[in-house]
Amino acid sequence: MIPEVVSVVLDRRPADSEPYTFPTHCPVCDSETVKPEGEAATRCTGGLSCPAQRKNAIKHFASRRAMDIDGLGDKLVEQLVDEGLIESAADLYELASKRDELVALERMAEKSVDNLIAAIEVSKSRPFERVVFGLGIPGVGEEMARVLANHFHTIESLEKAVLTDFVESGGIKGVGRKGAEALVGYLESNPGLKFEGNHFIPFLADLKIKGVGIKVAEAIAARYATLTELREASVDELENAKRVKVPGFAEVSASNVITFFHQQHNLDVIEKLATAGVTMVAEESKQPVGELPLEGLVFVLTGTLESMSRNEAKKKLQLLGAKVTGSVSKRTDYVVAGSEAGSKLVKAEALSVKVIGDDELQELLRSKKEL
Numbered sequence: 001m002i003p004e005v006v007s008v009v010l011d012r013r014p015a016d017s018e019p020y021t022f023p024t025h026c027p028v029c030d031s032e033t034v035k036p037e038g039e040a041a042t043r044c045t046g047g048l049s050c051p052a053q054r055k056n057a058i059k060h061f062a063s064r065r066a067m068d069i070d071g072l073g074d075k076l077v078e079q080l081v082d083e084g085l086i087e088s089a090a091d092l093y094e095l096a097s098k099r100d101e102l103v104a105l106e107r108m109a110e111k112s113v114d115n116l117i118a119a120i121e122v123s124k125s126r127p128f129e130r131v132v133f134g135l136g137i138p139g140v141g142e143e144m145a146r147v148l149a150n151h152f153h154t155i156e157s158l159e160k161a162v163l164t165d166f167v168e169s170g171g172i173k174g175v176g177r178k179g180a181e182a183l184v185g186y187l188e189s190n191p192g193l194k195f196e197g198n199h200f201i202p203f204l205a206d207l208k209i210k211g212v213g214i215k216v217a218e219a220i221a222a223r224y225a226t227l228t229e230l231r232e233a234s235v236d237e238l239e240n241a242k243r244v245k246v247p248g249f250a251e252v253s254a255s256n257v258i259t260f261f262h263q264q265h266n267l268d269v270i271e272k273l274a275t276a277g278v279t280m281v282a283e284e285s286k287q288p289v290g291e292l293p294l295e296g297l298v299f300v301l302t303g304t305l306e307s308m309s310r311n312e313a314k315k316k317l318q319l320l321g322a323k324v325t326g327s328v329s330k331r332t333d334y335v336v337a338g339s340e341a342g343s344k345l346v347k348a349e350a351l352s353v354k355v356i357g358d359d360e361l362q363e364l365l366r367s368k369k370e371l
Contacts, residue, residue, distance in 0.1 A: 028052040034259055036252050047136060048088050049265035055081050057136050061089035065142055066134030067126050070119040071112070079105055089134070090272030092120050128282045132158070135270070138256045144248050146318055148257065150292075151246050155270060155280040159261045166254035171240040173219045179211025180238035187231050195227040247295065247321075292321025293368045298331055299324045302345055303338030305358050310338075316365055328353060336361050 022042045023033055031046035044050050048057055058077050062069040069092070080086045083105065085098055095102060095117060102113040126134075133145035140148065152158045171180070186209050187193065195203050204217035212220070220238075224230040244250055249257070260266055274280045299322050301310045308316075313336065314324045328335060328347040335348035335355045348355050356364070 026050060026052070029265075031263060031265065036256065038252060043138060045259055045263050047138075047260060047263060047266045048090075048269040054087065058086065058089050058092070060136050061134040062092070062123075063134075066130055067123040068130075069116075069123045071116045072119065076116075088269045088272070090269045090276065093124070093273070093276035093278070095120060124277045124279065126279060128153075128155075128279050131155075131273070131279055135260070135266075137260045139253050140257065143318075143323065144253070147247055147249070149282050150319075153282045155274065158257070159267065159270075161258060161261065163251070163254055163258060166246045166249045166257075167242050167244055167251055169240070170237070170243050172216070172223055172238050173240050174211075174216040175219070175238050175240050176211065177235070177239050177241070179209075179216070180235045182210045183212060183238060184233070184235050193227070200225070200227075294364075295321030297322045297333045300326070300328050300332050300335045300344055300348070301338075302335060303341030305336070305338040305361070307358050307362055313361065320365070320368055 022035070025032055026044035026046050029044065029046040029050040029052070031044050031050060033042050033044055035042040044053065046053060050057075055078055058081070059074050061067055062072045062077065072092070080095075083101070085095065085101060086092060099113055099117070102108055102116070103110055127149070129142075129146040129149035132149050133140065133142050137145075148158060152161065175183070186207065197203070201214065201217045201221045204212060204220055205214045220230065224233060242251070246254070270280075294317065299317050301313055301324065304310075305313060317324055325332070328344050328351065330351055330353075332348065332351070332353045335344060335353050336357070337345045337348075337355050338358060345355065347353075
């Protein structure tokens with residue numbers, strides 16, 4: 001149960017109370033703090049290097065869905081940090097040179113240490129998307145980490161990213177969605193409309209289209225010099241809106257990424273990871289930017305597939321731009337049903353969601369286009 005603050009009881013407030021000022025820097029590591037728009041929490045941007053976040057950051061980095069370092073459990077991470085053997089995730093890759101200190105730890109034997117060092121070495125080859133997820137960027141889960149890896153391809157590109165790489169403003173200033181639809185609709189329903197003369201702005205304003213006054217007409221005329229050019233414009237081209245260039249990353253989530261990569265302490269840890277040989281480039285087999293034929297489509301996998309595991313199917317669909325979720329809704333485009341499919345198949349049929357089987361999935365993956 002989550003409580004809600006209804007009002008402030010002012011008559012119970014002490015007379016000497018002063019407004020609380022949230023810190024601009026973390027009291028532990030002195031990194032800048034941020035409060036994303038629409039969120040209640042003020043967060044430290046120290047990320048990978050803040051002592052207060054250190055243990056959890058390393059645990060996340062080593063977790064099964066990130067770098068999957070076998071044998072590096074939560075208790076061992078805490079032990080390594082407490083003993084001063086590691087301070088960040090990057091220090092894991094220097095533990096091979098501290099073998100004697102590791103063997104001396106409680107509940108650690110030579111075989112355990114050798115297995116741990118080997119597992120850490122193996123983790124260097126994890127796919128770039130898992131490295132991005134492992135970094136613990138605020139608000140970036142597995143799916144969004146995959147999108148970042150596929151879109152930017154390299155850690156250098158991510159480090160240099162700015163807001164306009166994620167979101168850009170487009171359209172005509174002052175033209176909303178309804179205004180754009182009204183303008184396009186008017187021009188389509190009046191194919192015989194002609195403009196002759198040199199006063200395009202008053203001509204547009206005099207059409208009395210909802211939302212198109214003199215100021216908007218001026219903005220339209222600055223972009224489209226003739227009526228012929230204006231007729232070719234779509235609603236999306238006219239609407240003044242911010243357009244997302246990286247799927248799933250609007251201004252707030254994009255700002256989280258940019259802030260993370262603008263913090264020098266995070267860059268220092270990333271540089272150490274790269275020097276250690278951790279993958280910092282997307283696999284060559286991934287779809288190039290701009291070639292994601294299934295982008296925008298939502299899939300749900302259920303039952304047992306004959307040709308591959310559900311996890312393999314998920315990865316192949318994601319490489320083509322699809323989003324794979326765990327539950328069926330009206331927004332689902334396809335349900336891939338294998339043998340012994342359960343309630344998800346029932347719900348898909350109830351919602352009239354298209355259901356495909358193993359063979360159709362194989363065809364979709366081969367043709368790389370919607371069925």
